Amino acid sequence: MAAQILVKDLQKNYRVPEREEGLRATIRTLFRRRYREVTAVNDINFTIQPGEVVGFIGPNGAGKTTTLKILSGLLYPTAGEVCVAGFIPWQRETEFLRCISMVMTNKNQLNWENTAMDSFRVLAEIYRVPPRQFQETLAELTALLDMTELLPQMVRNLSLGQRMKCELVAALLHCPQILFLDEPTLGLDISMQLNLRHFLAEYNQRHGATVIITSHYMADVTALCSRVILIDKGQLLYDGDLNQLATRIAPFKLVKVTTGLEDDMTQRSTLLASLAPIATVLGENGRQLTLRVPKEKAAQAITCLLTQLPVIDISVEDPPIEAVIDQVYRQGISP
């Protein structure tokens, strides 16, 4: 199958003005400005197949949004090749713009002085959505997002979450093949985040749309994306399955044990000392104990704990994905 998105040796440099602090430096910039070249994206390569949902993650300033903007045609790259749905994005051909959509938290398609419905009608005409299809898509989207009552309301009177629902409808009215989502759940409460994730998963299932999502909320990524592209300082660090990333970066399990009242602290210390070669104590809080154990040794450690301690509760968990990603951001990833 031909790739829906192809990115080859992509590079984007910004020229940013800079100056030293103070009055003298400020005056000097009136006559001579100094610029610094910043590499936002550096030699990135990847392909995305139709219908894939890909999480694009990285710390602040990693180059995620810049890449998304290049893919959507908002920015010209400094070097490299990009092909999205068979088009070169920055040529911004009408047919290309009709098959993509981008949702950014701080930019909006809605007119604040009008009702949401008015904005939707304008977009339907701009995207040449036939009236019947418009009605059907609108009905489907408003039902999925449970927002029919928002249609006659003025956009300026909507809450952030309500507005984000409307933005999503605005972005999807023309049923784009490719959807770019930049921090779609930023600033939303927990239940709204869950709603949006559910909605996006449903939309992807129904329409087979390709979705690229950037988010600092790992819950967005784990709920929606089987594949993640991890970048930092403009460079691609990882491209693949999210679970494999966790296995590769953090090949251990977290074992949480709660012991009964009869727990003998001396006996516990002895046991922990004997487990020291395979288990690291991460925390001890009264009768609760958290151990980090290599995956292949987990069974052995659990057996020891169950046989030698008066265990009343035990759980084995993967390390939180946030911790894994944080480790990648701080320590990088070995090839």
Place this chain on the structure above:
Amino acid sequence: MNWRGGLELIRRSLFGWMAGRGFFWSLALGWMMPSLVYLFVWLRVSSENGISIFSRDDFILYYLCLILVNQFTYPVSNWTVGDVIRSGNFSAWLLRPLPPIFEAIASDIAMKMVTMPFALAVVLGLALILRPTTTITWFSFSTFLLALLLAQALRFLLAYALALLALWAARADALLMLNDTLLFLLAGQVAPILLLPPALKSAAQMLPYRYMLGFPLELLLGKLSYSQIWQGFAWQIGWLSLVWFAHRLIWQRGISHYSAVGG
């Protein structure tokens, strides 16, 4: 070209402007104030016989029509497009399969539809009070209409081109202020161009500003000879063509330079 999309944009912009009509009528009142002030200054300065080729009635008609022409040609995109670029919302315009100029045109037309009835009511009220007498011929009226449409296009395009400079420079609005000042001085607002001192008059006849306001009014009042009329249209069309090419150039260079705000 997606005309239906453009029309729907105008409709939406109209609803938006209608929602804040009180504010925009106040704005319109502000725009007509200088013309009203100069109308009364010139009425005071000129005696019953008028000044040079302008009679008292000519001054009244000139400034009352100036209010309408100014309202008709005022480019609201002057400020809004630059603001949209600076705020980063220009990205939303760029992502649509419709050239961004449609947004500016729609906003411009909608603003005129909201403010024109108000300006018309004020001008008609003043005309009833001041009762100017004049003879407007079909020829002067039709050349006025043609020059008015060209003036609207010229003023809009120049403002749009200057606003697009925000794609490069963060504070291109300083140029817009300079543009407005030159328009105030050299378009025929302070005084009809035909009454300016010779050096200033020559300069005004060569610069684009006269062709955005004063020229259509001079045609309406029948103050120009045939050769002056054709010369005027030649200048107006020449400037329009030049500004069109400048706007295309700024757009092409600016859009490749544009880096959306943030991230």
